[in-house]
Amino acid sequence: MFFVKSLEHRIDLHPSFFNSEATRYIEQKLFQDVEGTNTGTMMIIAVIGIDEISEPKVAPGTGFAQFNVAYRAVVWRPFRGEVVDGEVSSVVNNGFFVDVGGLSVFVSKAMIPPSMKYNAEDSTPNFSDAEGMTVQRNSQVRLRIKGIRGELGQMFAIGSIREDYLGTLMQ
Numbered sequence: 001m002f003f004v005k006s007l008e009h010r011i012d013l014h015p016s017f018f019n020s021e022a023t024r025y026i027e028q029k030l031f032q033d034v035e036g037t038n039t040g041t042m043m044i045i046a047v048i049g050i051d052e053i054s055e056p057k058v059a060p061g062t063g064f065a066q067f068n069v070a071y072r073a074v075v076w077r078p079f080r081g082e083v084v085d086g087e088v089s090s091v092v093n094n095g096f097f098v099d100v101g102g103l104s105v106f107v108s109k110a111m112i113p114p115s116m117k118y119n120a121e122d123s124t125p126n127f128s129d130a131e132g133m134t135v136q137r138n139s140q141v142r143l144r145i146k147g148i149r150g151e152l153g154q155m156f157a158i159g160s161i162r163e164d165y166l167g168t169l170m171q
Contacts, residue, residue, distance in 0.1 A: 001082065004048065005075045009034055012064040013056070026053055030069050038102040040150035042077040078103055078145055078157060085169065088139045091125045093118050098141050103155045107143060111160035113167075133168050135161075140169040 009030060017025050027050060034044050049072045056065035078084065078100070086100035095108040109118075115129040126136035135141060143159040143166055150156075161167045 001077060001079055002045070003042075003075050003077060004072055005042075006051070006070065006072050007034075007044075009069050009071065011067045011069055012059060012062075013067060015063050015065070018065070023053065026067055026069065030071060034071075034073065036102075038153055038155060040152050040155060042075045043102040043155075045074045045076055047071050047073045076101060078148055078155065080145055080148060082145050083142060083166070084145060085140060085142050088135060088137055088141055091127065091136055093120065093125075096127065096135055098143060098159065100157075103157055105143060105145065105157040105159040107141075107159045107161055111146070111158070111162050113162050135168055142166050142169055 011026055011029050011033070013022065013026065013029075030050065031047055035046055037044050051070040051072060054068040056067055058064070059066050084100045084105075086098040086103075086105060089097045089099045089104075095106055095112065098105045098107060112127055112135075113129070115131075116127040116133065116135070117129070119126050119128055124136050126134050128134040141161065143161050144163060145157050146160050147158040148155065
C-alpha cells in the first residue's frame with residue numbers, strides 16, 4: 001500500500017560545496033540517496049517535498065558539515081493479505097519467485113493450485129494446467145502476500161496463487 005510519510009536523512013557536505021549553491025546540492029544529494037531505496041520495511045518511491053534543512057554541524061576530524069533533512073516521501077509498504085501484481089523471475093521445482101518492485105516473493109508448491117504441475121521438459125521450466133494457465137519466467141502474476149520478512153535494505157515475502165482470481169494475468 002502507498003503512503004505519504006515524513007522521514008529524516010543526514011547528509012554530509014564537503015567544504016568545497018560551501019557556497020550559494022549548497023542548498024541545491026543538498027536537495028540533489030537527498031534525491032540521489034533515498035529515492036528507490038529499500039529500508040527493510042518499506043520502499044521509498046519518490047521525495048515529494050523538503051520540510052526543513054537543519055543548521056550545519058561540523059563533523060569532528062573531517063571538516064564536513066552535517067545537515068539533517070526532514071522530508072516527505074511516497075513510500076510503498078506491503079501488508080499481509082494484500083493482493084499484488086509482479087513478474088516471475090525464476091521457476092524451480094518447488095515453486096517460483098516473483099519480483100514485486102523491491103520485494104521478492106516466493107510462491108511454494110503448497111500455495112499453487114493442485115491442478116498446476118511442474119514441467120521441466122519444455123524449453124523453459126514452468127507450472128501449467130489443463131486450462132492453459134502457465135507460470136514461467138517473465139510471466140505477469142497476481143498473488144496474495146501471506147507473510148513478510150524484512151532485513152536491512154531487503155524485503156522478502158511468501159505468496160499464494162491458490163485462490164480465485166489469482167494466477168497469471170492474460171495479456
